Amino acid sequence: MKNYNFDELVDRTNTNSIKYDAREQFFGTGDLLPLWVADMDFKTPDFIIRALKQRLEHEVLGYTFRGDSYADAIVSWLDQRHGWKIEKEWISFSPGVVAGLTLAIDTYSKPGDEVIVQPPVYFPFFDSVKGTGRQMVENPLKLVDGRYTFDLEDLKSKITPKTKMLLLCNPQNPGGMVWTKAELEALATICLENEVLIVSDEIHSDLVFNGHRHIPLPTLSEEIANNCVVCMAGSKTFNIAGLTTSFVVIPNKKLFVRYERTLKVPHLHMGNIFGSLALETAYREGGAWVDQMMDYLQENYRFLESFLKEHLPQVVPMKPEATYLIWLDFSAFNLSDEKLNDKLIQAGVGLNRGVQFGKQGSGYMRINIGCPKATLEQALIRMKEAFA
Missing domain, CATH: 3.90.1150.10 (Aspartate Aminotransferase, domain 1)
Structure with a gap:
């Protein structure tokens, strides 16, 4: 090796x-x-760079699509690294995780609706909510014994009939928490009971330290899987953020169709040759x-x-x-x-x-x-x- x-x-x-x-x-x-x-x-x-150089040997960079091998690489990676068995039909595209979050907000809510964020948290969350004309509701994390955790009582008190979505950072940035199964189940149950969709940013899922295990939100139960949208990428893991390629996993068919419609209207679904190739290569060889x-x-x-x-x-x-x-x-x-x-x-x-x-x-x-x-x-x- x-x-x-x-x-x-x-x-x-x-x-x-x-x-x-x-x-x-x-x-x-x-x-x-x-x-x-x-x-x-x-x-x-180096294996990613090598694959990109090899593709450049073919000197036509025209329109391309992401073939079965691309989806197969994602399916295999999520299974091997996280024990998450997904279907290829659940995979959609986004130019980046923040773009995916923003597209989801546009898809599943309307201006004036409330979207919950849990600060301190990755700051583009704030821009995605405010920039789309939604009302941002803060459910701050609690600091307990040097570690953040969810404040579930505060969450319950903040939800109103106008609350349509919660943005989850899993693993958490900037605190670095890997949310436990119990934490995620408690949060997801509250959202289910109140018909609040969870959009989960799981871009750091591969970067987990010894003694911890990332739990993709949809693996908790079929009911929870049908009430979430997961945004992922290889950009942090393999240092390929400049190739603007990420993917969205949506187990719920109705939610998937709605997201795809939002994605395709501005023609954001195409992606780019090198981002797709880099992601596939990373997941196959990385x-x-x-x-x-x-x-x-x-x-x-x-x-x-x-x-x-x-x-x-x-x-x-x-x-x-x-x-x-x-x-x-x-x-x-x-x-x-x-x-x-x-x-x-x-x-x-x-x-x-x-x-x-x-x-x-x-x-x-x-x-x-x-x-x-x-x-x-x-x-x-x-x-x-x-x-x-």
Whole structure:
């Protein structure tokens, strides 16, 4: 079996990388280590690059469709990695998970309807709800023993006849929780009882650490499967976000038909040659790469946790159960969010501000550890010196 090198430093500047080449725009300086945007600094796997190069040997890039082999790869991956047996007829397309969420909101609700979000949460959720003219209802997560969990009593109190949908982040971003079966069943039961559709963002499902297991929402029961739409992608797992390809799994035939209608009206269903090929190749050949990459991320987190405990104990990381995005609590410094962000920028480190994920993120920052250990170490040393 091939051993992959995740220590390799890759120069991503001058590639129109948002993470690197938009530093000046977002931080006011290009001279900082960017550990913010949720893509990794590891090379996209060689087997994916090889497949793309081979396709370029055929010098016609005309209209294409996603054939049976594409769907078969998704079916096989979800079965092997998550024990989720799906039918090919359940698979639809989206240019990205956020696009899928937004299309679902457009499909299954109307302007003025209420959509529930659970902050602190991936901030594009807010834009998808507000941008489509829906009313956003917050059901904040509860912090219990250093881990977020659902506030079910608050959820029940927030649901009204106008509430049509709940956006679920599973696994959770930025906290890194892998929701347990009991947590998901309790949430899904409330939604079933109140006829609230769940749209589940499961883009981080492959990035689960040892001791935890991702549970796709539809696997809980047939009744729950018929009341949810699941958005997934290989973009985070294999570092192929720039190929704008994700998929939507909808077990309920009526919901599937409605989503497809929304997708096809603006001709968003076509996708692109290279995104489709990259996803299929990743799911066919990527198991060993993902396993090694997750081992590397696990070591990166152990290093971060140990470093902070020794050199910067005021900063408390939320122990991740999944993802390469770590939620850091800086509240012990008693700084305003603006001053905290400025201090880190002055130190030469670019992180995501916690308040981007909702007001519940005040005092927090999100750091991306999907990078070579040397990069992470350099960033942590800068942070230590800034707060010394």
